[in-house]
Amino acid sequence: MSDSSPLQSALGKVRAHGLRYSAVTVINVVIGQVLLFAAVRLFSWGTTWDTDTAWTVANIVSVSIGTLPAYYLNRMWVWGKRGRSHLTREILPFWGFAFAGLILSTLAVNFAANLTEVKIVANIANLVAFGVLWIAKFFVLDAVVFGRGHHSPDEVDDEGADTVRHTTLHP
Numbered sequence: 001m002s003d004s005s006p007l008q009s010a011l012g013k014v015r016a017h018g019l020r021y022s023a024v025t026v027i028n029v030v031i032g033q034v035l036l037f038a039a040v041r042l043f044s045w046g047t048t049w050d051t052d053t054a055w056t057v058a059n060i061v062s063v064s065i066g067t068l069p070a071y072y073l074n075r076m077w078v079w080g081k082r083g084r085s086h087l088t089r090e091i092l093p094f095w096g097f098a099f100a101g102l103i104l105s106t107l108a109v110n111f112a113a114n115l116t117e118v119k120i121v122a123n124i125a126n127l128v129a130f131g132v133l134w135i136a137k138f139f140v141l142d143a144v145v146f147g148r149g150h151h152s153p154d155e156v157d158d159e160g161a162d163t164v165r166h167t168t169l170h171p
Helices: 006-044 051-078 087-115 119-145
Strands: none
Touching: 006 051, 006 119, 051 087, 051 119, 087 119
């Protein structure tokens, strides 16, 4: 029987991975916002698309591209995972969150674009939509996707025992 409460367990997870997870989030927010800003300018310039279409396509492009570095930074730097990624245990759940964020952020960006002509409002709407998923995503990634006991096939030795490698990336 464990002496730790669910709150203590959650705080332990935050202490173990929270700072790096937050750093990856900051990196990904910067990447996503730059991509969104550039893509909406690109799709608004020289096209006959209306504002909604330009923002929607820009958001889809920025989220799709931004998910790649987010996945690998989370997997390798936050949770110390190496080797090949596992499709159903790692990639699909991670991309599921990205897809949920894409849907929420696209709805939020379209709403904001219809609400005002001030471009920064759509960027803020994008951030708020992804912020809604941020905390839940941390605990799901830790408990189900990358956390202890969830290892890639090449991290299991010949006898089937987990051989977790906790390494850090150095800049």
